[in-house]
Amino acid sequence: MSSDDRCDASESASHRRQPFKKGSVSRRIGRTKGGLNSKLHAVCDGQGRPVIMLLSEGQMSDYRGAALMIDALPSAKQLLADKGYDADWFRRALTERGIVACIPSKSNRKKPIEHDRELYRQRHKIENMFGRLKDWRRIHTRYDRCAHTFMSAICIAAAVIFWL
Numbered sequence: 666m667s668s669d670d671r672c673d674a675s676e677s678a679s680h681r682r683q684p685f686k687k688g689s690v691s692r693r694i695g696r697t698k699g700g701l702n703s704k705l706h707a708v709c710d711g712q713g714r715p716v717i718m719l720l721s722e723g724q725m726s727d728y729r730g731a732a733l734m735i736d737a738l739p740s741a742k743q744l745l746a747d748k749g750y751d752a753d754w755f756r757r758a759l760t761e762r763g764i765v766a767c768i769p770s771k772s773n774r775k776k777p778i779e780h781d782r783e784l785y786r787q788r789h790k791i792e793n794m795f796g797r798l799k800d801w802r803r804i805h806t807r808y809d810r811c812a813h814t815f816m817s818a819i820c821i822a823a824a825v826i827f828w829l
Contacts (some may be wrong), residue, residue, distance in 0.1 A: 693720045703807065705795070705819065706730035708738060713790030720816045728752040743767055745788045753779075793807035795827050796817040 693703045707715045711792035716736050721730050726750030735758055738744075743765045751771045759766045767784050770777040772786075799805040801822045809815040 671759045673717065673719070690731055692810055693815075694810075695724055703812075704730070705798075707735060707791070707794065708734060709791050709794055710739075711790075713794045715794060718816070718819060718823070720819070728755050731755055738762065738764070745785060745791070747788070759819075794827070797823055 683725075684800045685780065692707060694701050704721050704723050704725060706719040706721060706727070708717040710716050714771075716739060717734055719730055720732050727747070728751075731750050731752075736754070740762075741764055744759055744767065745768070746768045748769050748771050751768050751774065756768070767780050768778075771779050773780075798819065801818075803809070803818050804815075804822055809818060
């Protein structure tokens with residue numbers, strides 16, 4: 666008797682402690698302590714509306730995501746970011762573009778760099794943007810396994826919420 670023909674090898678669990686990769690396009694799902702997840706990197710305008718968005722694996726560091734988006738940054742006077750983006754090369758790249766970095770120093774930095782605390786308070790607009798995107802259950806729970814489909818849902822939600 667042959668093996669069970671109902672089992673499809675492409676749908677079975679992977680034996681390598683990482684999600685099964687079907688096809689040539691990554692799902693942008695990474696393994697972290699909390700399980701499988703993905704991360705959305707975003708650049709917003711002064712009103713908290715997303716201008717640039719990037720989907721990455723959950724274990725990807727923030728400044729590595731910034732490296733992928735830095736060439737697409739729009740012209741701006743200042744950039745507000747959290748501690749995850751505190752890297753010397755990133756600060757230099759912003760300075761070369763004439764952008765003032767308002768990024769708090771990481772706790773393990775030997776010589777902390779001061780930032781404008783009053784300006785940094787405006788970063789709540791970015792957090793509010795993420796919160797409003799996650800009001801859409803499809804985005805909050807990530808129904809889509811395909812990264813392209815999930816990113817499309819994020820873009821549609823952002824267009825409806827912030828631009829229409």
